[in-house]
Amino acid sequence: MIGIVGYGSYLPRYRIKVDLIAKQWGADTEAIKRGLMLYEKTVPGTDEDTITISVEAAKYALQRARIDPQKIGAVYIGSESHPYAVKPSATILIDALGIGPHVHVASYEFACKAGTEAMYVAYSLVKAGEMEYALGIGADTSQGAPGDALEYSASAGGSAFIMGKENVVAEILFTNSYTSDTPDFWRREHEFYPRHAGRFTGEPAYFKHIHNAGKNLLEKSGLSPKDFQFAVFHMPNGKFPQEAGKKLGFTKEQMEVGWISPWMGNTYSGSSPTGLSAILDVAKPGDKIFMVSFGSGAGSDGFIYKVTNEIDKVRDLAPKLRDMLDNDKIYLDYGEYAKFRKKIILNE
Amino acid sequence: MLNEMKSRFAGKDVAVIGVGMTKFGELWKKSLRDIFVEASLKAIENSGVDHIDSMYVGTMSGGLFVGQEHIGAVMADYLGVAPIPATRVESACASGGAAFRQAYFEVASGHSEIVLAGGVEKMTDGADVTEALAAAADQEYEVYNGITFPGLYAMIARAHMHQYKTTREQLAHVAVKNHKNGSMNPNAQFRSPVTLEQVMKATMVADPLRLLDCSPVSDGGAAVIVCSVDYAKKLKKPYVKVVASAQASDTIALHSRESLTALKCVSVAADKAYKQAGLKPSDINFAEVHDCFTIAEIVVTEDLGFFEKGLGGAAAENGSTAIGGKIPINTSGGLKSKGHPVGATGVAQIIELYEQLTGNSGERQVKNAKYGLAQNMGGSGASCIIHILEAV
Amino acid sequence: MISPRYHREIPQRYRLEAGKCKQCGNISFPPRLVCPKCKSKSFETVQLGREGKILTFTIIRVGPDKFSKETPYVVAIIELNDGVRLTAQVSDCDVDKVAIGDKVKLVFRKIQDEGKSGLHCYGYKAVLT
Known part of the structure; x- marks a missing residue:
């Protein structure tokens, strides 16, 4: 049996309500809440970035996995906000957590699905027998240009998954990917904010890739939506995943637990992985989880997990996602948020 | 026992025979070397000596403040005394005291007859002063994490307030008293008195310390001429005698200290100094202490043995440390009001002792002063230098 | 922060590695070469x-x-x-x-x-x- 042996998530404590962003730009708050189903989002502290978020998430994953960090043979962090353009994020992580130095490390980038790609490769390396454990992480401190629709959703957080063969808490039954060159969203080298193609990001990009990956995954597995207790999809906002899931035949109830974007925002590479984390916090042995990510550019990764008896032993060994999402929040006003996100022009 | 201690430390008896200093403050038109040379020329003239054999210059950070190191040579050159030996001495904010101590040793040992001990700092040339001063703390384990010097003393203040119920008002009383003294010192940077209310409402710098709890950023220089008592007698000029010179060190990081409310370097150096001089704290008539922040004066006056531990704040409040009080502290205005051009401070303290002990302090004169103590401190208390001078 | 200077403090700053004196058990953070308590020069690395x-x-x-x-x-x-x-x-x-x-x-x-x-x-x- 191969799958997740330890998982952990981390969300910053800071939040901004979408009302304040809408007010700043004279937008219709109610229309945004209704149209995008977004209420508030996480904001990283000025001392937090993809690396610090990954370290905290991976620390919790290690607490749950209860393994010697030295046994981890690979660490991949997927993000579109790696603090360095050139210098791997995970070298810092391994030295912080006592992993390695005999370890494979790289930074992954594939817009919002770099995290699930990291998970997939970690899983595959264990499956190939190359190593006992591998760590895949999706984390981001996402940027959205001021006044752009993305500003309502771009948030911060991440999740880490240790893949292994022993004491598996969620077995990975099937995986797949569906990818094409679809220019819906990008950020050029040296640019601060990403650009996107407006409504083209919807049907031809997000919905097409999620649907085809999801449909193919169901066919590959021979399972149907009713065989699953939970489903989670990439959450660029509150509305899209609900629609994508519904079209594949999943119910609101199946998606409820992993649907965290209305209060978390879009943590990009950490989006569907963090939804998965919220599901693992409550799933029961035998439950099946359907997961499809999406990354602009564009592609979707699909995973089917089956929760094992081990889950009950590990879920209380680290903080739970809903607790981090619902408690100890520090709300920022727009000025503080603009300062935190370095949107104010300063002298060097 | 006392005599044994004394004989072990002392060679020749050492005297201070002349002093000179610049005004402390923002000296926009004067460079680091101008300031030092001005103070030194005054000291040489004041002493009446026709030459000096050697010199020491206390400077905390010529490198960070103005990008100049090799200060000994620079100053000997511009003072026009090259090729005599000239050495820069550094012990952070205690650099001036350390320079004086080296001059004392050189004369006591008989190695030189007349030695100049000076100190200088030029802090207003645009350097990041907060960062430069922070170099006197543990760069890797304090400063790296964002602490500043006001912050370090603020942590001492908060711990002292927590442990001994020292009040915010008591801190303010130190500033009020020192500004009052400084208003009578023509060389002081701030010659304006401040009220308790002004201190209590000043801009917060590092809670609980406010702007008026902090010594200012200053330019300034100070110099004294040191020789043997025998030589001083021949000159037939007023002189004072150095009866103790002591120094101690402690952990560089505040967090590693045994206590966060006591400065061990002060009590250890004081103990040595009192033994050398054969004196008790109660024998001291007045003292210049290192009030880089108001809390420092409170803690230091306790650790010098002037007040019971925890009662330094009350002493500032009830007038014990004012001129005319039980033991006047910082009659010059202290670092707080006179100014704190870091490397010059320790030497300027010696100058105040000299002026008081020779009866030249004008309206801030302490009556019948026989013994004066100067306490100069580096960093958050990682080094301390104490001298006791006696009127003759 | 100059790279070599940053790099050499990583064990302490990232992982809180300290030196535990083998003679008196006193823990020094950051590690030291001489124990400030007993002056021993023998340490083992511990994580705080x-x-x-x-x-x-x-x-x-x-x-x-x-x-x-x-x-x-x-x-x-x-x-x-x-x-x-x-x-x-x-x-x-x-x-x-x-x-x-x-x-x-x-x-x-x-x-x-x-x-x-x-x-x-x-x-x-x-x-x-």
């Missing part, structure tokens, strides 16, 4: 626990240039449960509500940036628990 309490603290309102955009921020002296003391910022807090005795844990955070193009420098900060 991350939980402790605030002994004293300040709120920095005027910071050095490097931290001037972070003000106000709290810096505290923290005593870890194993007795070791260190100086760290207290992050994610209402600066006016921190108190002596507050329980904290150390987390991995970015401490400073070396300008716009230099290194990101990481280490430990405390958060209230």
Whole structure:
């Protein structure tokens, strides 16, 4: 049996309500809440970035996995906000957590699905027998240009998954990917904010890739939506995943637990992985989880997990996602948020 | 026992025979070397000596403040005394005291007859002063994490307030008293008195310390001429005698200290100094202490043995440390009001002792002063230098 | 932060590695070559626990240039449960509500940036628990 042996998530404590962003730009708050189903989002502290978020998430994953960090043979962090353009994020992580130095490390980038790609490769390396454990992480401190629709959703957080063969808490039954060159969203080298193609990001990009990956995954597995207790999809906002899931035949109830974007925002590479984390916090042995990510550019990764008896032993060994999402929040006003996100022009 | 201690430390008896200093403050038109040379020329003239054999210059950070190191040579050159030996001495904010101590040793040992001990700092040339001063703390384990010097003393203040119920008002009383003294010192940077209310409402710098709890950023220089008592007698000029010179060190990081409310370097150096001089704290008539922040004066006056531990704040409040009080502290205005051009401070303290002990302090004169103590401190208390001078 | 200087402190700043004296058991953080308690020169490397309490603290309102955009921020002296003391910022807090005795844990955070193009420098900060 191969799958997740330890998982952990981390969300910053800071939040901004979408009302304040809408007010700043004279937008219709109610229309945004209704149209995008977004209420508030996480904001990283000025001392937090993809690396610090990954370290905290991976620390919790290690607490749950209860393994010697030295046994981890690979660490991949997927993000579109790696603090360095050139210098791997995970070298810092391994030295912080006592992993390695005999370890494979790289930074992954594939817009919002770099995290699930990291998970997939970690899983595959264990499956190939190359190593006992591998760590895949999706984390981001996402940027959205001021006044752009993305500003309502771009948030911060991440999740880490240790893949292994022993004491598996969620077995990975099937995986797949569906990818094409679809220019819906990008950020050029040296640019601060990403650009996107407006409504083209919807049907031809997000919905097409999620649907085809999801449909193919169901066919590959021979399972149907009713065989699953939970489903989670990439959450660029509150509305899209609900629609994508519904079209594949999943119910609101199946998606409820992993649907965290209305209060978390879009943590990009950490989006569907963090939804998965919220599901693992409550799933029961035998439950099946359907997961499809999406990354602009564009592609979707699909995973089917089956929760094992081990889950009950590990879920209380680290903080739970809903607790981090619902408690100890520090709300920022727009000025503080603009300062935190370095949107104010300063002298060097 | 006392005599044994004394004989072990002392060679020749050492005297201070002349002093000179610049005004402390923002000296926009004067460079680091101008300031030092001005103070030194005054000291040489004041002493009446026709030459000096050697010199020491206390400077905390010529490198960070103005990008100049090799200060000994620079100053000997511009003072026009090259090729005599000239050495820069550094012990952070205690650099001036350390320079004086080296001059004392050189004369006591008989190695030189007349030695100049000076100190200088030029802090207003645009350097990041907060960062430069922070170099006197543990760069890797304090400063790296964002602490500043006001912050370090603020942590001492908060711990002292927590442990001994020292009040915010008591801190303010130190500033009020020192500004009052400084208003009578023509060389002081701030010659304006401040009220308790002004201190209590000043801009917060590092809670609980406010702007008026902090010594200012200053330019300034100070110099004294040191020789043997025998030589001083021949000159037939007023002189004072150095009866103790002591120094101690402690952990560089505040967090590693045994206590966060006591400065061990002060009590250890004081103990040595009192033994050398054969004196008790109660024998001291007045003292210049290192009030880089108001809390420092409170803690230091306790650790010098002037007040019971925890009662330094009350002493500032009830007038014990004012001129005319039980033991006047910082009659010059202290670092707080006179100014704190870091490397010059320790030497300027010696100058105040000299002026008081020779009866030249004008309206801030302490009556019948026989013994004066100067306490100069580096960093958050990682080094301390104490001298006791006696009127003759 | 110049790279070699940053690099050599990584074990301490990232993982809280300390030196435990083999003779008297005193723990030095950062590690030292001579035990300040018993003068022994023999140590073993240990990793400090991350939980402790605030002994004293300040709120920095005027910071050095490097931290001037972070003000106000709290810096505290923290005593870890194993007795070791260190100086760290207290992050994610209402600066006016921190108190002596507050329980904290150390987390991995970015401490400073070396300008716009230099290194990101990481280490430990405390958060209230």
